[in-house]
Amino acid sequence: MTETTKPKSEFMSWLVAILFGIVVSFVCREFLFSPLVVKGASMMPTYESKDVIIVSKISEIDRFDQIVFEAPYEEEYYIKRVIGLPGDSVEMQEDTLIINGEKFEEPYVNREIDNPLQKRVTQNFTLEEITSYQTVPEGYLFVLGDNRLRSSDSRHFGLIPVDSVLGESKIRIYPLANFTLF
Structure with a gap:
């Protein structure tokens, strides 16, 4: 392996890992779970406004x-x-x-x-x-x-x-x- 292909290979492995992480987080958020901020007082005392669930x-x-x-x-x-x-x-x-x-x-x-x-x-x-x-x-x-x-x-x-x-x-x-x- 030459010196110029080593950085390209490392860059590509990082890029693949980052893209894989983005895809996994998108799938999880879209189909499994999602964070949400509570607004208002309608569920007090269980939740306060601005709680993150x-x-x-x-x-x-x-x-x-x-x-x-x-x-x-x-x-x-x-x-x-x-x-x-x-x-x-x-x-x-x-x-x-x-x-x-x-x-x-x-x-x-x-x-x-x-x-x-x-x-x-x-x-x-x-x-x-x-x-x-x-x-x-x-x-x-x-x-x-x-x-x-x-x-x-x-x-x-x-x-x-x-x-x-x-x-x-x-x-x-x-x-x-x-x-x-x-």
Whole structure:
């Protein structure tokens, strides 16, 4: 090997390694996981505005998962908690979540009330009152924010299509002091 072909060969090996790394990172970001910055206070105390999370695009969505999906009326993504899956009936009575007739505790909900005249953080509702469906139809989800007093969610924009889901929040990576695996 001559002196001029050695630098070319080394340059080509570096170029191939860098291109391979770019392709792998693109494939991972496009099909497996993606970083995202949380905006707003709708999921407090679970997430603060400007938290950085990793969204898994291959997770199966279950009840109470925190999912990221395309906002119904904006060019951005929302993060909310899955409350109703296809076939579920959902209602809220006196700040108690009832799914398919079973009451559920919601330890993740922000229960701080600023207004002393306000008695509860979530107004009473039934799925039928909000969506005109008695149960969540196939291909849709019913979602709520953890900060119910400051969340635009299925109570306001209705059911979300499963097709609009980017993925499930799995890890909070920033701020480092709040690093969390979900």
